[in-house]
Amino acid sequence: MAGEFALIDRYFVRPTPSAVLGPGDDCALVQPTPGMQLAVTTDMLVAGTHFFPDTNPLNLGWKALAVNLSDLAAMGSKPRWATLAGALPAVNEEWIGKFAEGFFACAAEYGVDIVGGDTTRGPLNLCITAFGEVDPGRALRRDGAKASDLIYVSGRPGLASLGLAHLQGKVLLPEPWRRLCQTALEKPRPRVALGQRLLGIASAAIDVSDGLLADLGHIAKRSGLAAAVKLVQLPHLPKGTTHEAIPRALALDCQLAGGDDYELCFTVPPLLNLQLAAIATELELPLWCIGQMTAGEAGEVTVFDPDGLAIDFDHRGYDHFG
Numbered sequence: 001m002a003g004e005f006a007l008i009d010r011y012f013v014r015p016t017p018s019a020v021l022g023p024g025d026d027c028a029l030v031q032p033t034p035g036m037q038l039a040v041t042t043d044m045l046v047a048g049t050h051f052f053p054d055t056n057p058l059n060l061g062w063k064a065l066a067v068n069l070s071d072l073a074a075m076g077s078k079p080r081w082a083t084l085a086g087a088l089p090a091v092n093e094e095w096i097g098k099f100a101e102g103f104f105a106c107a108a109e110y111g112v113d114i115v116g117g118d119t120t121r122g123p124l125n126l127c128i129t130a131f132g133e134v135d136p137g138r139a140l141r142r143d144g145a146k147a148s149d150l151i152y153v154s155g156r157p158g159l160a161s162l163g164l165a166h167l168q169g170k171v172l173l174p175e176p177w178r179r180l181c182q183t184a185l186e187k188p189r190p191r192v193a194l195g196q197r198l199l200g201i202a203s204a205a206i207d208v209s210d211g212l213l214a215d216l217g218h219i220a221k222r223s224g225l226a227a228a229v230k231l232v233q234l235p236h237l238p239k240g241t242t243h244e245a246i247p248r249a250l251a252l253d254c255q256l257a258g259g260d261d262y263e264l265c266f267t268v269p270p271l272l273n274l275q276l277a278a279i280a281t282e283l284e285l286p287l288w289c290i291g292q293m294t295a296g297e298a299g300e301v302t303v304f305d306p307d308g309l310a311i312d313f314d315h316r317g318y319d320h321f322g
Helices: 004-011 057-074 093-109 159-167 177-186 192-197 212-223 248-257 270-283
Strands: 019-021 037-046 078-088 113-121 125-134 150-154 204-208 226-230 263-268 287-294 301-304
Touching: 037 057, 057 078, 057 093, 057 125, 057 177, 057 192, 057 204, 078 093, 078 192, 093 113, 150 270, 159 177, 159 248, 192 270, 204 212, 212 226, 212 248, 212 263, 212 287, 212 301, 263 270, 270 287
Parallel strands: 078 113, 226 301
Antiparallel strands: 037 125, 078 125, 150 263, 150 287, 204 263, 226 287
């Protein structure tokens, strides 16, 4: 059985052309582009909390890195480097090989060099730190929204949560929705290109990881505003299955509070909304205007039905300690 350093060398040491010094020393050495700011993010994925222990390791490898790149995308930064630390309950080289394959496939897709990390024995746990670059003073933040700014979200939030509901037996999804939802859950696509195209256009942004209402609430809180979401402007989710309709309460919960989407939610001054249509066409990515920022209690997010009546939602997103 291979030891720790042999496993690292075999599966996780690859060429790192953008680094001065990659894996193999006490530290990696990287040289940021002169004049650029570094954006740094860390995410932890724990078996049984963030993913099922029997998740396909190929998809898990992709997702482990993708969720970090989604944070970089939300700031409009260009991904450059990442490190991986992991605890493994035992050495399963087939599992490790598949995980590494998915992890490095995501890294190659988004131009990221893996410059270091650590391994240890313990409950399955993965922790990635990712580094990106952005022009000074241009990073997208959560605190820049203004009253009357339009609220947008990319893609189709709720698909990942529906995919999880299908795996949990709460709903039976027909094709092609089953495949689309499980792909959204297991192999998310961080909106890196969108984040960079929003520089100078969006006033605030966040990635949707804990739930659309919860994450929009973070923008509202940091910007000192409230937010109004119109239910009729949300993208459509599947209407039903081959056997029964998806309960409306479940569909709304997945879309508004499910999380794990890794889409971008962002605000834009009304006069710039036409530019978003060109960006959506360029990236072949739907961008939905779902509401507007308003004056009001900081962090309050209200959802309105087609008649303009407020809808109560007790569940607004995931909270590890909620």
